[in-house]
Amino acid sequence: MPSEQMESVEDRLNQIQAILPSLGEQLLELQTGDLGVLTKSNTFDLLTKADTASEAQLVAFIQENFADDVILAEEGSVASDAQEAGERFLWILDPIDGTTNYANGLPVWAISIGLMQDSEMVGGIVCAPGMGLCYRAVAGAGATCNDRSISVNKKASMSEGIIATGFPYDRAKRAEPICRALENMLRQAGGIRRLGAASLDFCFLADGRYAGYYEIGLKPWDFAAGSLIAREAGAKVTDLSGKSLDIFNSAGVVATNSMIHGELMQAAQPMIRAAEL
Template structure:
């Protein structure tokens, strides 16, 4: 297969995010809470906006790279991991925030070649901030190059996490980890969008982010942007299975080892 022009694809993806983001923003301004479905688990909500946004993204992305497959949250298109290239899409990361009018939600688009991510795009809809990166390039917020925070210790760090919606057997040990981080850092934020959490690590607004029970579409774009911004991302074992493995720890190169050590001490002793 001929090589693809990643820079041109990135420009197109940024424009697509802006267009679909505007659709989501306008719909949010007049959203009707009765138009919500309960997905297959408690607190897993989906609106008609998620599905329509995904359809728009899929149609536009298919035009710019027809040979690519799709892995999407809402399943509005046939799912594929078998293609050489695959788009991994969350049309509205932070749906619960969106439904309640809390202005922290994003579009997340990753492009993989084989098992490598080669493009990431996280579009913070309300702030109109487009965080993006391609293979071999730097990370950006709109047109500005971004880098992870230079903070050197966990004690000086501001972190983010999320709370899994369903009642997992690991809930208590996870809360223990959060308690310890609260004592050993500047604090923890829970923004409600893993894609935005990761984008904020990439641009230095947060020093680190950790969570489990994540999905590929939550993190494929954001983890790549963190790496291209000079950060470190691993699963809770310190390995690379953080897109499909459901758990991740991301941070700058100084703070990440401290975070991982604290997580591992409790997490793997529990298993």
């Protein structure tokens, strides 16, 4: 990345990261009160007043400080021209990734902020206030957690490590192939986890906690920041067929420490069928 572009990315991430401690404290306080929980298009897809409050603050900050930038966010701040942003910076926001966890009092949720330019992810922050973790990456400059450099683990097989996954909201109609893939993981993986927050799945792969992660049904805001953080930590991130990941169009993702990528892709093959249903 050219130095001028990197400076612009770093400046944007530095400025928005500075407001995250305060925002995190507000969200932790809201979590203990009446969240006004609603469901969106699917019974299992929740929305709380904290989601909208978090998004409103992030969007207002970007609009005030980077007025020419484009914003794509989960809870309504959607840019119709997001995929055509070109040289303009595109912010891809998930105000609370893991809303179901958040609404049920669990600490496993995060504020996910991705930054794209010229159709490439160039920066990302995933902040988990309930766990005191803040992950960050700039393209070509590596990844950190709480300002400490991180990297993927060196597990040579699935049996040596933990594999993470997630389930789509419309999981009932896809249950058979999802369960077939899960059976493969039960037979081959050293451990299986389902956190319910894709951004943190990528980050836990990035800092060596997981050996691999797979999922279908993700939206751009679910994995824009996390996928960059994982790659900058040494992970291999592809779609289900092994091709380059397109955050706007890929049906599913496979991310690993690179050493077990082929093994996990093979075990996750039933997910291709699940994505087609």
